[in-house]
Amino acid sequence: MEAWFVDWLHLLIRFLHVLTAIAWIGASFYFVWLDNSLETPPQWKTDKGIKGDLWAVHGGGFYEVAKYKNTPEVLPKTLHWFKWEAYSTWLTGMALLIVVFYVGAQSYLIDSTKADLSSWQAIAIGVGSLLLGFGIYEGACRTPLIKHNLAFGLVMLVLVTFMAWALSQVLGDRAAYIHVGALIGTCMAGNVFNTIMPSQRVMVEAAAKGEVPDPYYGNKAKLRSTHNNYATIPVLFIMLSNHFPATYGNEHGWLILGALALVGAWARHFFNLRHHGKIKPMILVSALVAFFAIGWIIKPASPSAQAATSSAELPRVTDVQALTIVGQRCTACHSANPTDSVFTAAPAGVMFDNLDQIKAMKDRILARSVHTHDMPFMNKTAMTDEERELLGRWLAQ
Ligand code: HEC
Structure with a gap:
């Protein structure tokens, strides 16, 4: 009876998690696209402080969107923030982790052929990996490395791959994968909560006083938002990988995770460049080739x-x-x-x-x-x- 109830609860939470994640990623993709598709506005808009605008037609209506260089003349009464998509995705994700992997630790978390852990020890390793990983990411964001996008991305990739390896030494293969996914998701939601929202609050306060906000805050928020953008495809892959035992179940599952995360971020790069009008199909082609090459390398003998x-x-x-x-x-x-x-x-x-x-x-x-x-x-x-x-x-x- 209890197992039945937990299963039913699992269904509800999983459903909510997928739904909120779609809303979050949808909003994230939309705003990156929006930002990169802005065009030079007519003079009368420039005079109002608008730096870019665009027109769209959707759902039977025309939309006119404008982005201000600094702040609008008057702050509107209602300002939409887009934060609950991120928070609710994280909260439902954590709930799912608890209901599936922690309540069912004996079945889902522990692999006694790897380490003979008690449920609490295995849960402590899982939670500890999230805290440690999040601390490392936030720490790295405070070093000069943050100024070098490519180097920062590569270092994070190495760390993620290392985390997958370390966890796969002590936890079940699926549990190792899902904790790496939860870690990236935690850093992403943390970016919204810790950096993007506070920066935006500073900007809104300045605007309310009629001051020009320090661009430092806007830039900081934008950078974390870009990190999130590149992380979306890797994190989605990890979440879906649970249906593909060929990935996590491989003896080098951690390496496959790193390789596919790289391919995913690379593919995302194509879209980010395309929004700027730079169309480089070779990025997408090479990502596809790499994807199939990985599959070919790990293919079992027929x-x-x-x-x-x-x-x-x-x-x-x-x-x-x-x-x-x-x-x-x-x-x-x-x-x-x-x-x-x-x-x-x-x-x-x-x-x-x-x-x-x-x-x-x-x-x-x-x-x-x-x-x-x-x-x-x-x-x-x-x-x-x-x-x-x-x-x-x-x-x-
Ligand atoms: C302790 C319970 C348990 C045992 C024992 C078990 N399985 Fe499963 N099996 C599951 C669960 C849970 C799922 C659904 C989740 C999933 O697909 O990973 C599943 C799903 C499957 C699927 C369907 C999913 C797919 O890939 O199409 C197959 C096939 C399968 N198991 C084969 C086996 C075989 C063969 C054995 C014995 C050698 C076995 N299982 C033993 C729990 C078990």
Whole structure:
């Protein structure tokens, strides 16, 4: 009953998290586009202090947007801030981390083949990594490195990759990935809360007094906003990676995370340049090539090639052998009547109660239990490498 309720709560929070994240990233992309698409305004607008304007048509109406060089003549009564998109994404993300990974620490966080941790120790490592990582990022933003965009970006990439490596030494692979994603998300929301909003408050106060705000604040906010912009694609990839065990489940999952984060930020660069009218298709093409190259490098040997070598030398695996392995290692969860304490309904609706059901899922079983060690979930049922090999051989026969 309790597991059922937690699952239902999980659905609600995940839904809210995706929804708020769409709103946040949507607003972020929109404003970067807006800023980069501004055109020189007519003289009468320049006289009012407007430095750029643009026209748009959307949803059956015309919009005229203007950006002021400093402050408007009079501050409007209503000023929209766009901060709750960020805060609510972070809050729902943390709630999700707690409900899935911390409440279910035994199933989702701990991999006893890596480190024999108690739930509290594993949670402390997770939370500690977020605090430490956030502190390092904020610290780095206060060094001269911040003035060099490319170098700063590369150093952050190395740190993120290192964090993925360090976490994957002690926590389950998925948990390691998701904590790196949560860390980047925390830095992004922190930028909004710690830097962008306070800077804007200073600017609004100055404007209210009829003063010209120090450009230092505007520039500082803009820089953090740019960091966020480049982080969006890597962070989205990490959040979605949980559906792709080939990434986190790889023995060098941390390196794959670093490589794909680089490719994602590089692809984002194309769009940022394009907004300035600089169209460099080679950026996007090279990002795509790199994306497929990574996939090619980590591709497991094809099952038919494996079968060709194995069937010549090794005896056939019988249906009974395969059924026994699946019965011992999978059906605790994947059955019409699961016996696992956490997964009380067959996960993803996948059941392995008979041969037909197993064969129907051949490709997915190969992907998750033979080519990667992603199933059994956190190897809860302690499947051995030999059993994986036998199951793979049987499926390829
Ligand atoms: C402790 C519970 C548990 C055990 C044991 C377990 N699984 Fe899973 N399995 C899950 C969960 C949870 C999901 C859904 C989340 C996901 O897809 O990662 C899942 C999803 C799957 C999927 C469907 C998703 C897809 O990739 O299409 C397959 C296939 C799968 N498991 C195969 C296996 C095999 C094969 C075994 C045994 C060798 C196994 N599982 C053992 C919990 C378990």
